Amino acid sequence: MERWDRVGRGSAYGAALALAPYLLIKVSWVAGPLLGLLPVGEGFDLAGWVLLNTVTIGMAATGIALGLALARPWGMRIPAWLVVFCAWTGSGFLVSILPYSVLSALLGASGDERADGDGPADGAGRGAGGGSGDGAGPGDGTGGDPTMPGWEAALVQFGFIGMGLGLAVALPAYLRRRWPDAFAGRLGDSARNGGGTRVLALCAAGLATAVGLVWLYWAVGGTLGIAHPAERDTAGSVLTGVGALWALAGSAAVWALALARPARLPRLLPLAVGWLGSGSLFAWSGWKLPLTLYVAVARPSDVTLPENPAVAVVLHAAAVAAGADMLTTLLRTNPPGARTDPLREHRIPAPPEQGRIRSGAVSAGRGQPTAERRTGVPGSVQRTSTQSPVEVTDGVVEVPAKE
Secondary structure (H helix, E strand, C coil): CCHHHHHHHHHHHHHHHHHHHHHHHHHHHHHHHHHCCCCCCCCCCHHHHHHHHHHHHHHHHHHHHHHHHCCCHHHHHCCHHHHHHHHHHHHHHHCCCHHHHHHHHHHCHHHHCCCCCCCCCCCCCCCCCCCCCCCCCCCCCCCCCCCCCHHHHHHHHHHHHHHHHHHHHHHHHHHHHHCHHHHCCEHHHCCCCCHHHHHHHHHHHHHHHHHHHHHHHHHCCCCCCECCHHHCCHHHHHHHHHHHHHHHHHHHHHHHHHHCCCCCCECHHHHHHHHHHHHHHHHHHHHHHHHHHHHHHHCCCCCCCCECHHHHHHHHHHHHHHHHHHHHHHHHCCCCCCCECCCCCCECCCCCCCCCECCCCCCCCCCCCEEEEECCCCCEEEEEECCCEEEEECCEEECCCCC
């Protein structure tokens, strides 16, 4: 096992281990209220609280399973579509949010943050790019009990950051191990993509750019589309700005892959940026869209979004569509020479060799013991089996029929 593989497997184990405390905390948030030992979060009834935290238990269990799959041999046998989807959404949730963790610490944004207890969020529990939060964490001021212990909050944040860092190392190692051809070469080495792929890339990149520009406008203080400016804070602005930058960077990367330009750029770079940008759009907005819809329709008195709910719903829906289209584009822009379709994982037939099998010949049985000897003629090798001789000369396979 090469060094990069060892580092990747170790990081995968570390990612799974880091998320384990979060899973246990979530289980306690479900079991505690059911047993009458803990209160439900502010603004929730018992059924809603249990349902929401049960969903996040499933997400945490999936994340731990993903970490183990990236490390263990059985992970190579999981259907490709399942690995791609889970790894894409997982990295979109957690790897893309790492810059926020750094920036919020440098800017001191966490001091006025009223998170939802389920990860970085602002005053309304927003994920990347704004929108309503899930409010699934006791002790956050808007989504739960304000007496959440500090050690519990620290474990939650440790779980997200640890999982994000682990995936950032383990996932490239796994993908390189399973589909090595997909990351090889430079953009100029790729065959010209078809018109359909370029049209899809243009639509996806355009939609992601539009969403990113709106989020960036909000992040720098723009008020158009903001219904309650007083609800905004530094943490929310930083988080919205990070979501905007991923949207813009991902759209640029997808467009570069579709055009195969600049030609000398290593293919790995736009693939990684496009993967994270599209995953961030799809994962965060896919999580926030139903919650924002709920706020827009039910208008609960204890939840106030900074944005106009209708505008936020439209942006999240556009982000989900853009992220899905961007991933489709990434999967369609395979470099020449790749033998494997990442989703179907069947062998794509190689170009036919020169020559043909002459009529009247029969193939030798599989698994027969054979022997080889050089004939002295360039390009000619004679193979004999226990049943019939096989001769390959200048690409023509001859097997005499049995008498």
